Amino acid sequence: MSRPGLDANPLTLEAGWFNALFDEIGIDAEVKGLTAKSIGTGQIGENVRFVFDYARKGANAPETLVGKFPSDSPESLMTAKMLGHYEREVNFYRTFPKVAGVITPKAFYTDYDAETNRFALIMEDMAPSEQGDQLRGCSVAEAERALSAAAVMHAAHWNDPALDTYAWLQGSELAPPPALAPEAVQGLWHGFKERYGDRLEADDILVGDAYSAVLPAWSESYEGPHALTHNDFRLDNMLFGADTAPKPLAVVDWQTAGKGAPAGDVAYFIGAGLTREDRPQHELALLRFYHARLEEAGIRDYPFEALYDHYRWFSFYGMSVAFGAAMLVKQTERGDEMFLTMLRRHAAQARENDALNLLPNPA
Structure with missing residues (x-):
């Protein structure tokens, strides 16, 4: 598998990548196509919604997933590296199951590379939930x-x-x-x-x-x-x-x-x-x-x-x-x-x- 957010543009992910992921984590499905669209206005990371078209869809197959990836802003990238943001978020999901997945979206895939300070999270899509407005x-x-x-x-x-x-x-x-x-x-x-x-x-x-x-x-x-x-x-x-x-x-x-x-x-x-x-x-x-x-x-x-x-x-x-x-x-x-x-x-x-x-x- 490629590593979206690390060595691949997440907007170009194809059906085969998700089929490999689903096989690895036990989701019964075969993706034949998908669309990927940037969502939100994150200032530290960029978010993408993936919408799936299935050739075969088991009971636990999600209609959509959301991915979070590094920001495209040089300033935000520098800030994230200086403050350890990307490493910390990935490790949070890996380390605290009493909280992660309980009051957060479920994480299906996490990745972080210390050398490049790039990361990826593939998570449960909470739609139609609505973001709070500060x-x-x-x-x-x-x-x-x-x-x-x-x-x-x-x-x-x-x-x-x-x-x-x-x-x-x-x-x-x-x-x-x-x-x-x-x-x-x-x-x-x-x-x-x-x-x-x-x-x-x-x-x-x-x-x-x-x-x-x-x-x-x-x-x-x-x-x-x-x-x-x-x-x-x-x-x-x-x-x-x-x-x-x-x-x-x-x-x-x-x-x-x-x-x-x-x-x-x-x-x-x-x-x-x-x-x-x-x-x-x-x-x-x-x-x-x-x-x-x-x-x-x-x-x-x-x-x-x-x-x-x-x-x-x-x-x-x-x-x-x-x-x-x-x-x-x-x-x-x-x-x-x-x-x-x-x-x-x-x-x-x-x-x-x-x-x-x-x-x-x-x-």
Whole structure:
């Protein structure tokens, strides 16, 4: 078999390649033809939908599959290599079966080449599920669905020492230091202000400046539980289906998976996923909803008060994701609007939860 995304253009894959794959993984089918079409607007990877025409179709043969492959943007390729995105996403699907395939699409084929930093994922197609919209925000019901998935992910490896055995998993004891040190992230904030300053409110800049000034100390000061975390747990990385679907929600884009603080995913999702008008009305109820799902999964040593303190602490995390990504990936009109919207929402989240008072004192 060729290696799409590594040595072959995935848009040119033919029936024989999928027949070889199906034989290998036990799908009873014979493909006689297919169409391949790029989908989505991914900024780190490119997605392709494959639609099959069968000469023989067994009961487990999929109508369609989706592939994820390296970006065609030189800037995004460089960022993915620097941050280990492609290797990490492939290894996530290979390593964590309590999460991968449970709250994610099922992966049928994974490939990664360390020398070239190219990869391929062939996955279950979640259509007709619809991608969340970071700009529009989500309903409370959709937020509860996402936080239920977060509880599944976090509870599966809550304070699990095995997480520290994976050098490719960011935040583990074996992982190399982050490619972007806190001091470098500070620089990205200054670049972001220069590029977008005329589109930012004074209050947003105030929060960003306060956070940036102590970012190295902030990044080292968390004391609390650790778990498997997504670290980009937001609406654009979620596919929402019908309530009666086998997977009413599928979480995708695991290139940032790590050992991290569970409250980081939660604060990031609530802060960016709900509008500035909706979040203050619902965030405490949503936190209690998530906490109840953790307890149902057997996590009984994490008081709600500790969760809320950690939620406040990580209200700043989404700001660094927003301004960092804006400066590191391919710039697009929608990307600009999305990152600015996220930054404004997280700045308001930090202000309205009195999180500025939690920041370490400047050196």
